[in-house]
Amino acid sequence: MSDEANEIHRLGVLISGRGSNMLALARAVREGEIREAQIVVVVSDRANAPGLKLAAEQGIETLVIERRASSREEHEREIIAALRARHVDLVCLAGYMRLLSPVFIEAYRWRTLNIHPSLLPSFPGLDAQRQALEHGVKWTGCTVHFVDETLDGGPIIEQRVVPVLDDDTVETLSARILAQEHKAYPAAVARVLRGDFQLIGRRVLLKSR
Numbered sequence: 001m002s003d004e005a006n007e008i009h010r011l012g013v014l015i016s017g018r019g020s021n022m023l024a025l026a027r028a029v030r031e032g033e034i035r036e037a038q039i040v041v042v043v044s045d046r047a048n049a050p051g052l053k054l055a056a057e058q059g060i061e062t063l064v065i066e067r068r069a070s071s072r073e074e075h076e077r078e079i080i081a082a083l084r085a086r087h088v089d090l091v092c093l094a095g096y097m098r099l100l101s102p103v104f105i106e107a108y109r110w111r112t113l114n115i116h117p118s119l120l121p122s123f124p125g126l127d128a129q130r131q132a133l134e135h136g137v138k139w140t141g142c143t144v145h146f147v148d149e150t151l152d153g154g155p156i157i158e159q160r161v162v163p164v165l166d167d168d169t170v171e172t173l174s175a176r177i178l179a180q181e182h183k184a185y186p187a188a189v190a191r192v193l194r195g196d197f198q199l200i201g202r203r204v205l206l207k208s209r
């Protein structure tokens, strides 16, 4: 990310559902935790995603870009065109439930972040909270990472840890993780926009140390 003093970063958020992480990012922008930034568009691949209404209530432009009969790449090209038309320079996947192809990764390499509800590299893919519960781990959490061609495998920016309690259900565990997601994602976005990191191999290290 550029660190020019008075540049306003233009964020695009991709969702498929509830949109609570999108809302956490919007709040962080509003409250100044994410500085010099604006969420310029929220794109959903599902017309009935509840997050669309939440975004509109925040005064954010919303777009529905469904895949319909198009190929994955054609669908992504449509999304990329919409993002570029709005000069989006950072893309945040927030409960976007599709695997991105190299077409998208190339277009926004090092400029696409994702949040995942486990301590990666444990439990990538779907139902991460259930996977953690069924595996019997005592601690889990969430991860914000750069998106690359691997499934939930890009360099890790931020992680938060939560305990797994004996009487947890998928729902109670998911809620405990989600509360941390809402803190981890704004922190990671703010840091990336500040340019306060260096990438050494797979390691995202603080620059300001």
Ligand code: GAR
Pocket: 015, 016, 017, 018, 019, 020, 021, 022, 051, 094, 095, 096, 097, 115, 116, 117, 125, 126, 127, 128, 178, 181
């Ligand atoms: C969040 O728990 C997010 O980490 C997860 O989907 C949920 C979306 O909630 N994402 C994934 O599992 C991606 N692999 P939200 O729509 O309320 O932000």
